[in-house]
Amino acid sequence: MRFMVMVPADKESEAGVLPTEQQLTEMMQFNEQLVKAGIMLAGEGLHPSSNGARIRFSEGGKKTVIDGPFTESKELIAGFWIWQVKSREEAIEWAKRAPFQAGVQLELRQIFEAPDFGEALTPELQAKEEQLRAQSEQLSRAGAKA
Amino acid sequence: MEDAHRTIDAVWRIESSRLIAGLARMVGDVGLAEDLAQDALLAALEQWPDSGVPDNPGAWLMTTARRRGIDTLRRRTLLQRKQEQLGYEIEAQLERAVPDLDAGLDDDIGDEMLRLVFTCCHPVLSTEARVALTLRLLGGLTTPEIARAFLSPEATVAQRIVRAKRTLAEARVPIEVPRADELHERLASVLEVIYLVFNEGYSATAGDDWLRADLCEDALRLGRVLATLMPNESEVHGLVALMEIQASRLRARVGPSGEPVLLLDQNRARWDRLLITRGLDALARAESLGGAFGPYALQAAIAACHARARTAEETDWKRIAALYDALAQLAPSPVVELNRAVALSMAFGPAAGLELLDTLAGVKALAGYHLLPAVRGDFLAKLGRVDEARAELARAAQLTQNARERELLLARAASLSDSQA
Numbered sequence: 001m002r003f004m005v006m007v008p009a010d011k012e013s014e015a016g017v018l019p020t021e022q023q024l025t026e027m028m029q030f031n032e033q034l035v036k037a038g039i040m041l042a043g044e045g046l047h048p049s050s051n052g053a054r055i056r057f058s059e060g061g062k063k064t065v066i067d068g069p070f071t072e073s074k075e076l077i078a079g080f081w082i083w084q085v086k087s088r089e090e091a092i093e094w095a096k097r098a099p100f101q102a103g104v105q106l107e108l109r110q111i112f113e114a115p116d117f118g119e120a121l122t123p124e125l126q127a128k129e130e131q132l133r134a135q136s137e138q139l140s141r142a143g144a145k146a
Numbered sequence: 147m148e149d150a151h152r153t154i155d156a157v158w159r160i161e162s163s164r165l166i167a168g169l170a171r172m173v174g175d176v177g178l179a180e181d182l183a184q185d186a187l188l189a190a191l192e193q194w195p196d197s198g199v200p201d202n203p204g205a206w207l208m209t210t211a212r213r214r215g216i217d218t219l220r221r222r223t224l225l226q227r228k229q230e231q232l233g234y235e236i237e238a239q240l241e242r243a244v245p246d247l248d249a250g251l252d253d254d255i256g257d258e259m260l261r262l263v264f265t266c267c268h269p270v271l272s273t274e275a276r277v278a279l280t281l282r283l284l285g286g287l288t289t290p291e292i293a294r295a296f297l298s299p300e301a302t303v304a305q306r307i308v309r310a311k312r313t314l315a316e317a318r319v320p321i322e323v324p325r326a327d328e329l330h331e332r333l334a335s336v337l338e339v340i341y342l343v344f345n346e347g348y349s350a351t352a353g354d355d356w357l358r359a360d361l362c363e364d365a366l367r368l369g370r371v372l373a374t375l376m377p378n379e380s381e382v383h384g385l386v387a388l389m390e391i392q393a394s395r396l397r398a399r400v401g402p403s404g405e406p407v408l409l410l411d412q413n414r415a416r417w418d419r420l421l422i423t424r425g426l427d428a429l430a431r432a433e434s435l436g437g438a439f440g441p442y443a444l445q446a447a448i449a450a451c452h453a454r455a456r457t458a459e460e461t462d463w464k465r466i467a468a469l470y471d472a473l474a475q476l477a478p479s480p481v482v483e484l485n486r487a488v489a490l491s492m493a494f495g496p497a498a499g500l501e502l503l504d505t506l507a508g509v510k511a512l513a514g515y516h517l518l519p520a521v522r523g524d525f526l527a528k529l530g531r532v533d534e535a536r537a538e539l540a541r542a543a544q545l546t547q548n549a550r551e552r553e554l555l556l557a558r559a560a561s562l563s564d565s566q567a
Contacts, residue, residue: 037367086360
């Protein structure tokens with residue numbers, strides 16, 4: 001199973017302050033452990049929200065773009081990992097080993113994968129799938145003739 | 147209480163292979179190393195639910211296992227005086243080894259892990275034994291998990307592991323990385339074991355047996371670990387690339403009612419882009435190390451051609467045909483030739499495919515292989531040779547073991563006669 005591990009933003013990350021050399025070294029060592037254990041699929045750090053944007057969808061198909069920065073920094077993330085683990089507990093065990101200082105709160109969320117949909121993949125959704133596939137097959141046949 | 151046990155399971159999953167690898171190197175016996183590690187696990191199960199999980203659980207397990215190791219060896223030396231000297235040596239080694247899994251010892255750990263990898267896949271063991279031992283000691287799977295994944299009775303797998311450990315001890319297999327002159331041959335056996343595990347899971351995903359499909363993840367994990375242990379071995383990256391790209395299609399290769407969906411019919415939007423990216427990166431690494439023509443790298447390169455194509459029509463069949471050509475020269479097999487024929491027909495038309503296929507007609511290994519007449523029937527149909535095509539498709543239907551496939555083949559044959567009538 002896969003987990004996304006989210007690292008929250010703080011005042012400094014939002015201000016664009018880069019981590020200290022020691023923080024960076026510790027984080028690199030931790031990342032190396034993740035890679036050596038074969039569980040790290042991806043891991044990225046994010047620019048401050050001042051570099052980001054939000055797109056709000058409203059009635060009537062209206063879309064509003066709101067430029068960063070966003071003030072409620074508690075809800076912002078500064079980086080994430082994607083890990084492939086055997087269990088939720090394993091993800092938690094790894095997360096506990098991450099080199100963060102007091103006050104940081106990591107959040108783990110499981111990523112949906114095919115078998116997770118088992119029950120939720122209702123007959124209607126399955127039919128939709130089937131239809132999509134038929135369409136793509138038609139398209140590919142048309143493409144083959146072209 | 148239940149929570150503590152699940153946490154311990156997770157810690158075990160993370161630490162067990164390093165623990166066993168370290169102990170194996172100290173005591174020179176994989177079986178004893180695993181027993182010691184298991185003893186430490188039992189101690190953790192007894193103590194941690196009350197005391198809480200220690201801050202550095204890996205070091206705790208190592209210290210505990212080491213202490214038990216010393217006790218065991220003391221008892222042994224008392225019983226077997228003549229082994230006294232050896233016992234003390236090992237004891238001294240155990241005393242010296244200061245476990246600090248988090249700091250500074252990374253190179254040692256890597257070396258120990260690599261020794262364990264090669265020992266688990268040692269040629270004195272049968273392939274089945276290599277697989278079981280690898281999953282258990284390196285993959286951190288329990289015996290029941292391995293049994294379930296391979297649809298074998300638990301007792302059989304347990305026996306297999308016990309016997310494998312005994313074989314290693316009796317043959318006095320040294321726990322070491324092979325010398326340069328035999329490294330590549332031995333590495334091939336390691337890669338074979340990992341790919342076998344992957345394929346076992348991959349073929350299971352055609353059904354709805356997701357427990358077995360976990361084997362794909364186990365194999366990928368082993369492959370990724372091996373890639374960090376042997377970063378300069380191109381074929382390791384080639385195998386990882388092949389597995390990442392194949393795994394990227396896992397959720398697209400089964401239809402809503404559990405039926406297999408062929409590669410060219412798959413909804414590419416469901417392919418896992420993250421795994422494709424990882425696979426292409428690994429392939430690039432294999433190629434940059436000069437390994438573009440290794441057997442796994444070649445297969446990965448073929449898989450990559452499909453992965454890069456946004457639609458089935460964009461597939462670079464000429465390149466695939468050329469890659470199969472290289473693969474056929476490197477690792478000639480009738481199945482590779484069959485695939486090459488398909489690639490040729492896609493690249494240059496059915497006549498080119500048919501020409502190659504006809505050279506395979508007398509090959510023994512393909513006698514009774516339903517895909518040969520199935521593919522031949524397809525080529526003939528495309529060439530408008532309907533009667534011959536129908537006969538081949540019917541023959542393929544007769545040969546296949548799979549009822550669903552038989553239906554499809556017969557339906558295809560029937561549709562041919564309809565459209566011609």
